[in-house]
Amino acid sequence: DAKTTQPTSMDCAEGRAANLPCNHSTISGNEYVYWYRQIHSQGPQYIIHGLKNNETNEMASLIITEDRKSSTLILPHATLRDTAVYYCIVRVLNYGGSQGNLIFGKGTKLSVKP
Amino acid sequence: GAVVSQHPSRVICKSGTSVKIECRSLDFQATTMFWYRQFPKQSLMLMATSNEGSKATYEQGVEKDKFLINHASLTLSTLTVTSAHPEDSSFYICSARATDTQYFGPGTRLTVL
Numbered sequence: 001d002a003k004t005t006q007p008t009s010m011d012c013a014e015g016r017a018a019n020l021p022c023n024h025s026t027i028s029g030n031e032y033v034y035w036y037r038q039i040h041s042q043g044p045q046y047i048i049h050g051l052k053n054n055e056t057n058e059m060a061s062l063i064i065t066e067d068r069k070s071s072t073l074i075l076p077h078a079t080l081r082d083t084a085v086y087y088c089i090v091r092v093l094n095y096g097g098s099q100g101n102l103i104f105g106k107g108t109k110l111s112v113k114p
Numbered sequence: 115g116a117v118v119s120q121h122p123s124r125v126i127c128k129s130g131t132s133v134k135i136e137c138r139s140l141d142f143q144a145t146t147m148f149w150y151r152q153f154p155k156q157s158l159m160l161m162a163t164s165n166e167g168s169k170a171t172y173e174q175g176v177e178k179d180k181f182l183i184n185h186a187s188l189t190l191s192t193l194t195v196t197s198a199h200p201e202d203s204s205f206y207i208c209s210a211r212a213t214d215t216q217y218f219g220p221g222t223r224l225t226v227l
Contacts, residue, residue: 036218043118043207043218044158093214101148102209102216104158
């Protein structure tokens with residue numbers, strides 16, 4: 001599975017949008033981009049995933065560049081409870097076939113401040 | 115999203131004893147489950163992959179005789195840490211695969227005295 005590069009840490013003001021970048025320049029055609037977050041001392045929480053189209057759900061939006069070499073997770077209105085480590089992971093997904101494992105890097109520690 | 119539970123959430127044991135951790139997918143069936151370990155201030159490390167009805171696949175460096183994994187049903191996987199030692203103290207997290215996404219349990223904090 002392709003590797004990802006994320007900033008070590010970011011700050012965001014409460015109520016503002018948090019934009020978390022991720023580089024995955026070696027991503028291949030059947031690899032999806034997944035985002036998880038881990039709040040201190042809890043298991044990771046699934047946020048969103050996508051292949052090449054932008055995706056949105058109740059938690060966040062995922063913007064993937066046209067060449068798929070990078071993506072941005074957007075939390076539209078960050079709250080203090082969004083303070084966590086955010087992981088961008090690239091994973092092979094063939095529906096009905098092989099799937100890659102979720103391999104966690106160091107992630108981005110997002111601190112939402114009042 | 116789908117719910118994965120773990121039991122117990124915390125366990126303290128004496129060195130040399132064995133500890134069993136249960137992982138259940140509550141509202142979906144999971145043919146594949148995963149076990150991760152996380153040391154303080156580090157990221158999650160995949161330990162093993164378990165498929166229902168077959169032997170688990172362990173990552174390099176993980177002792178299969180020390181970390182026994184059983185995936186007896188589509189909703190239950192267990193991890194047994196045998197002859198635990200203080201260096202096995204860690205946060206153990208299970209995960210279950212549902213179609214195209216993996217969901218994680220809340221984790222089990224193991225402390226070996």
